[in-house]
Amino acid sequence: MQDFDVIVIGAGAAGLFCAGIAGQRRLRVLVLDHSEKVAEKVRISGGGRANFTNRDIDVRQPHKHFLSENPNFCRSALSRYTPADFIELVQKHGIAFHEKHKGQLFCDRSAEDLIQMLLRECEAGGVQRWQPCAVKGVRVSGESTYEIDTDRGTVTSRTVVIATGGLSIPKIGATDFGYRIARQFGLRLVEPRPGLVPLTFDGDGWVPYANLAGLALPVQIETGGHVSPHAPPLRGSLPPEGTPSALGRPGGKRKNLVTFHEDLLFTHRGLSGPAILQISSYWRDDTPIRLNLAPDVNLTEALARAKVTSRKLLANELASVVPSRLADAWVQQDADWQRPVAEATDKALARLAERLSRWEITPTGCEGYKKAEVTLGGVDTRDLSSQTMESKQAGLYFIGEVVDVTGWLGGYNFQWAWSSAHACACAIPL
Numbered sequence: 001m002q003d004f005d006v007i008v009i010g011a012g013a014a015g016l017f018c019a020g021i022a023g024q025r026r027l028r029v030l031v032l033d034h035s036e037k038v039a040e041k042v043r044i045s046g047g048g049r050a051n052f053t054n055r056d057i058d059v060r061q062p063h064k065h066f067l068s069e070n071p072n073f074c075r076s077a078l079s080r081y082t083p084a085d086f087i088e089l090v091q092k093h094g095i096a097f098h099e100k101h102k103g104q105l106f107c108d109r110s111a112e113d114l115i116q117m118l119l120r121e122c123e124a125g126g127v128q129r130w131q132p133c134a135v136k137g138v139r140v141s142g143e144s145t146y147e148i149d150t151d152r153g154t155v156t157s158r159t160v161v162i163a164t165g166g167l168s169i170p171k172i173g174a175t176d177f178g179y180r181i182a183r184q185f186g187l188r189l190v191e192p193r194p195g196l197v198p199l200t201f202d203g204d205g206w207v208p209y210a211n212l213a214g215l216a217l218p219v220q221i222e223t224g225g226h227v228s229p230h231a232p233p234l235r236g237s238l239p240p241e242g243t244p245s246a247l248g249r250p251g252g253k254r255k256n257l258v259t260f261h262e263d264l265l266f267t268h269r270g271l272s273g274p275a276i277l278q279i280s281s282y283w284r285d286d287t288p289i290r291l292n293l294a295p296d297v298n299l300t301e302a303l304a305r306a307k308v309t310s311r312k313l314l315a316n317e318l319a320s321v322v323p324s325r326l327a328d329a330w331v332q333q334d335a336d337w338q339r340p341v342a343e344a345t346d347k348a349l350a351r352l353a354e355r356l357s358r359w360e361i362t363p364t365g366c367e368g369y370k371k372a373e374v375t376l377g378g379v380d381t382r383d384l385s386s387q388t389m390e391s392k393q394a395g396l397y398f399i400g401e402v403v404d405v406t407g408w409l410g411g412y413n414f415q416w417a418w419s420s421a422h423a424c425a426c427a428i429p430l
C-alpha cells in the first residue's frame with residue numbers, strides 16, 4: 001500500500017493548485033482524477049482563454065461578488081491569496097494576458113497555458129498524478145489515517161483534500177463525489193443548484209420573442225426586491241450593480257434587489273448572455289426578472305419629444321434606441337404601436353416606454369447543469385475552517401467549487417479555487 005502525506009481528489013483548478021503548493025512544501029502528494037484529461041474545465045473556460053481572476057475583487061467585502069450562506073467565509077482565504085498574487089505567478093510563467101472589461105483577466109493565447117503552468121507547479125513539488133483513476137471509497141483507519149480504494153489499488157494518507165468541484169457539465173466529468181464524502185463524514189450541505197446558467201421561457205408568453213434568437217443588446221436586469229405599491233419607480237435612477245444587502249432600500253420597500261448592467265442575448269430557448277448568467281445565480285423559481293431594454297435612455301421623454309418632431313413610424317423611431325429587430329418585434333405586441341409616432345396617443349407611448357424599460361417576465365426554468373458554469377451551494381461552511389478549509393472531520397479538507405462559495409461571472413470562481421487551495425495547502429501540517 002503506497003502512503004502519502006496528502007491525497008488530493010480532483011485534478012481541476014483547485015486540486016492542481018493545492019497539490020503544487022503542498023508538494024513544494026515538501027509534502028508527498030498524490031492527485032487522483034477519474035477523467036482522462038487534466039483540468040478540462042479550465043480548458044473550456046472563458047471561451048478557451050480562461051478568465052483566470054478579476055482585479056476588482058474587494059477582499060474586504062466579499063459579499064459583493066460571492067454568494068454563500070455565509071458570504072464572509074471566503075474573506076480570509078481571498079485576502080491571504082489575492083488576485084495580485086495569482087497575477088504574479090502567471091507573469092512568472094511568462095503567460096501573456098489582457099483585461100477584457102470590469103477587471104476580468106484572460107490569457108492572450110489559450111487556457112492551455114494556465115493548465116501547463118499548474119502542471120509545472122506540480123512538477124516542481126514532485127506531485128504524483130494518477131489519471132484516469134476512479135476512487136471507490138474513502139475510510140478512516142485507526143486514529144488518523146485515511147485509506148482510499150482506487151482502481152489502481154488502495155493508498156493511504158493522513159490528509160485528504162476533496163477538490164472534485166460541483167455538478168456543472170457532467171459530460172466532462174462533474175460528479176456529486178464531494179457531496180457524498182461530506183455526507184459520509186456527517187458534514188452539512190447547502191442544497192446545490194445550477195448557477196451562471198441560461199434561463200428558459202416556454203409557452204404562449206414567449207411567442208413574440210421566439211424570432212429574436214441571436215440578438216444581443218446591453219440591458220439593466222434585476223430580480224428579487226418585492227415591489228410594494230409605494231415603491232419608487234425604477235426609471236431614471238439606475239442603482240449600482242451589487243448584491244442584495246447592498247441594494248436593500250430604506251423602509252424595506254425594495255429589499256434583496258439585485259441589479260446588473262450587462263449584455264443580454266436572445267436564444268431559441270430563452271435568454272442568455274452575461275446579464276442572464278449573472279442574475280440566474282440570484283433568481284428563484286417562480287419569481288420574475290425585470291429588464292430595462294434601453295437603460296441609457298429616458299424613453300418616456302424621448303418618445304414624447306419624438307411625437308412632436310418626428311414623422312417616422314414608431315418602430316423606426318424606437319430603432320434609434322434599441323436594435324431594429326427588437327423594435328419591429330416589440331411594436332407587434334400592440335396595435336396602438338403600429339403607427340407613426342405623431343399619431344400615437346400619449347397613453348400608448350407611456351405604455352410602450354413602461355413595457356420596454358420595465359419588461360417583467362417569469363422564467364419557466366433554467367438550462368440546468370449541462371449548461372451551468374457553476375454549482376451554487378455545496379459543503380456547508382459552518383462545518384469548515386475559513387483559515388484552513390479543514391472540515392470538522394480532522395484531516396479532511398474541501399476546496400474550490402465543492403464548497404458553498406460561488407462567485408459572479410468574471411473570474412471570481414477561479415480566484416476562489418486558487419485562494420481556497422492556497423489556504424489549504426499552507427495549512428496542512430508538515
Ligand SMILES: Cc1cc2nc3c(=O)[nH]c(=O)nc-3n(C[C@H](O)[C@H](O)[C@H](O)COP(=O)(O)OP(=O)(O)OC[C@H]3O[C@@H](n4cnc5c(N)ncnc54)[C@H](O)[C@@H]3O)c2cc1C
Nearest residue numbers: 010012013014034045046051164165173177400401411414
Ligand atoms: C463553460 C465554463 C466556463 C467557465 N469559465 C470560467 C471563467 O472564465 N472564469 C472563472 O472564474 N470560472 C469559470 N468557470 C467556472 C470554473 O471553471 C470553476 O468554478 C472551477 O473550475 C472550479 O474549480 P474546482 O477545482 O473546484 O473544480 P473543477 O475545475 O471542476 O475540477 C474538479 C475535478 O474533479 C474531478 N472529479 C469529479 N468527480 C470526481 C470523482 N468522482 N473522482 C475523481 N475525480 C473527480 C473532475 O474530473 C475535475 O477534474 C467556468 C465553468 C464552465 C463550465
